[in-house]
Amino acid sequence: MSKRPLPFTHPLNLAKWFAFALFAALAAWRIVTLNLADHYADAGETVAATEMPGVEHPIALTRDARQLLDADPQRAVALLQRAVRADPTYGLSYALLGALWEKAGDARRARSAIDAAAAFAPAKVDVRLIAAGFELGRNDLAAALRHSSVALTRRGSLRAATFPELLRIADEPANRAAFSALLTEPVAWWPAFVGFAANKGERLETVMALYALSEASAANSLQGPGLAAVLRRLQREGLWLDARLAWMNALPVEQLEGMGNVFNGGFEQPLSGVGFDWVSAKAGHVLVEPLPTSGATGAAALNVVFRGPRVRYRHLSQHLMLEPGSYALRGRVRPDGLEAEPGLAWAVSCVGARERQIGVTEHFSGRSAWRKFETTFTVPATDCAAQVLRLQLGGRVALDFDASGPIWFDDIVIERLDAR
Numbered sequence: 001m002s003k004r005p006l007p008f009t010h011p012l013n014l015a016k017w018f019a020f021a022l023f024a025a026l027a028a029w030r031i032v033t034l035n036l037a038d039h040y041a042d043a044g045e046t047v048a049a050t051e052m053p054g055v056e057h058p059i060a061l062t063r064d065a066r067q068l069l070d071a072d073p074q075r076a077v078a079l080l081q082r083a084v085r086a087d088p089t090y091g092l093s094y095a096l097l098g099a100l101w102e103k104a105g106d107a108r109r110a111r112s113a114i115d116a117a118a119a120f121a122p123a124k125v126d127v128r129l130i131a132a133g134f135e136l137g138r139n140d141l142a143a144a145l146r147h148s149s150v151a152l153t154r155r156g157s158l159r160a161a162t163f164p165e166l167l168r169i170a171d172e173p174a175n176r177a178a179f180s181a182l183l184t185e186p187v188a189w190w191p192a193f194v195g196f197a198a199n200k201g202e203r204l205e206t207v208m209a210l211y212a213l214s215e216a217s218a219a220n221s222l223q224g225p226g227l228a229a230v231l232r233r234l235q236r237e238g239l240w241l242d243a244r245l246a247w248m249n250a251l252p253v254e255q256l257e258g259m260g261n262v263f264n265g266g267f268e269q270p271l272s273g274v275g276f277d278w279v280s281a282k283a284g285h286v287l288v289e290p291l292p293t294s295g296a297t298g299a300a301a302l303n304v305v306f307r308g309p310r311v312r313y314r315h316l317s318q319h320l321m322l323e324p325g326s327y328a329l330r331g332r333v334r335p336d337g338l339e340a341e342p343g344l345a346w347a348v349s350c351v352g353a354r355e356r357q358i359g360v361t362e363h364f365s366g367r368s369a370w371r372k373f374e375t376t377f378t379v380p381a382t383d384c385a386a387q388v389l390r391l392q393l394g395g396r397v398a399l400d401f402d403a404s405g406p407i408w409f410d411d412i413v414i415e416r417l418d419a420r
Contacts (some may be wrong), residue, residue, distance in 0.1 A: 007091040012245060065096060073100050091121020095130040102134055110134065118147070125151045125158075141169070142178040147181060148238070152189045159189060163196045171206050176213065184219035190214070191226030198229035207334065208235055211246070223250060228274040235319065240386040245323055247275030261322060262389065265331070265412035267302040276319050283315040284308045293408060295334065295370045304391070306338070306403040313344075313403065314392035318388035319351070322414065324381040329359060329389075334370045340403035342394040346412070348377050350384035358384070363394045376417065378381040389414070 008330040015214045061083035066078040078098050083093040098113035114134045121127045132147035152158055169175050183190065194210045201207050211230050222230065227250055236242035249255060255269070263277055267290035282286045287306020290300040306313070329346060338344070343365030350357040358376025379387065390410075393401050 013213065014194065034318045052187065058083040058090040058093055061086065062093050062366065064097065065093075067099065069096070076100060088192045089120045090223045091117040091119075091127045093117075095127045095266050096118065098134060099130055104139065125155045138405075141175055142181045145178050145182045149187055149189070153187075153407060156189075159192065159196075164200075165194055166193060167197050167201055167206070170210060171201075171203055173209070176209055179210070180213055180216070181312065183213055186219040190220050192220055193228035194222060195226045198233040198395060204233065204237055215249075221250075224272075224274065231275040234387075238385075240321055242321075244276055247277075250275075259326075261320060262412050262418075263412040266298050266410060267300050268298045271316075276321075278316060279320050281315040283313055284311040286313055288316055293334075296408075297332075297409075297411050301334075301408045303406060303408055305315055305406040306340070306346070307405075310398065310401050311403075312388055312393065312401045316391040318389045320348075320380045320387040320414070321376070321385070322378075322387055322388055324379050324384070326376065326417040327359075327377050328376050328415050328417055329361060329413075330372065330374045330376055330415065331361075332370050332372055332407040333364050334410075335364050335366050335368050336407055337405040338403065338407040339405050340364045340393060341400060344391060344403075344407060345388050345394050346375075347392055348414075349388050349390065351388050352382070352383055355388065356384075358387075370408075370410075 061079045065076040065079035065083070068079070077097065080093045080100070083090060083182045084097070087093075089302075094113045094117035098110045098117060101107075101113060114131050117127045118131050128151040129149040132144040132151070135141075135143040135147060148162070152162060170179060191214075194207075194214060197210050198207050207230060211222065214226075216219050227247075231243045231247055234246065236388035255263075264271070271280050271288070271291065273279045285306075287303070287305040287307065288304060291303045292299060293301050293303065295301075304316070327348075329348060331346070335343075341364035345363045346361045347357055348359040349357045358379065359375055361373055361375045364373075389412075393403060395401055
């Protein structure tokens with residue numbers, strides 16, 4: 001059995017947590033010893049201004065100070081103090097002073113400098129990273145998260161290295177209160193982080209805790225890719241009912257009314273790709289979207305167009321949760337010049353370690369007016385807690401998957417035949 005991580009506040013974990021995000025690498029020390037030319041451009045100052053003779057320019061002084069942080073910290077402090085006198089509002093000078101005073105053990109002045117840096121440069125990423133590292137040194141995770149949130153929002157490239165560290169911190173239940181405090185306001189990177197946790201995290205309990213934090217925050221309720229990632233994780237874990245309830249909880253009330261066994265079977269709404277809605281994976285040059293057309297029952301029908309290289313198409317699907325029993329799959333189709341042999345068909349399969357097909361319609365190709373189609377199938381009582389309805393090209397060998405041209409579908413429904 002693997003050991004649970006020590007709490008954030010445990011002294012033995014200080015070095016580990018100090019690696020949070022890029023703080024060990026980018027905050028406090030290393031961020032200012034690397035090339036920061038691109039960051040200085042954010043200040044809107046010109047190179048000429050930093051090199052004017054007789055002028056104490058804060059950017060030039062700060063640039064010189066950062067080169068001495070490790071080699072001569074006292075000289076660096078002197079340069080930064082001159083920078084502050086030259087421009088009392090230049091936040092990066094205060095941030096570096098705070099880091100130097102923190103290293104020297106002067107907690108009072110370090111605190112004052114860090115607070116001034118955040119006040120004068122609230123949107124500057126470097127300042128926020130240094131401030132976050134400072135707060136972590138004091139075991140104040142909530143404050144560190146507030147600073148790092150600004151950095152993650154303003155510089156998306158930090159997320160790739162930061163999210164794994166955030167996830168390790170979230171794995172410890174005692175740390176989640178700090179995340180909850182952060183979510184009282186909208187957090188731009190939060191859905192992407194929850195999606196990362198759902199896709200990459202080892203512990204389902206952590207994923208569900210982050211999902212619960214999202215649902216408890218009116219400003220950060222999950223939609224779109226973040227929610228989709230959580231639902232896929234639940235589905236992979238075999239928690240189909242939990243996944244469906246979470247998906248339904250996120251739907252607008254009007255979409256819940258009259259919901260049948262197939263969701264959005266009339267294709268009146270866009271295909272969201274979330275949960276138990278239609279999921280349309282990319283497949284070469286195959287176009288799949290609801291569009292207006294003559295003869296549609298409502299405002300739109302599903303248009304599928306093959307216009308590119310050969311592809312074994314099975315990329316449009318919807319997960320179902322049908323109880324054991326007999327069913328009929330019905331719909332309408334209008335082939336509009338689809339050339340394929342044998343053609344497209346709808347198939348229903350049980351979901352498990354491997355898909356097991358339990359029903360399939362006729363294959364559609366050629367050209368015709370709108371017509372109805374129907375097939376029946378039986379959901380077995382065992383090993384079929386969830387199913388998938390999939391649109392796929394029929395065939396066994398590569399040549400069977402040559403297809404070109406459009407086809408339309410509408411009114412896809414699954415109805416129970418036997419008595420409950």
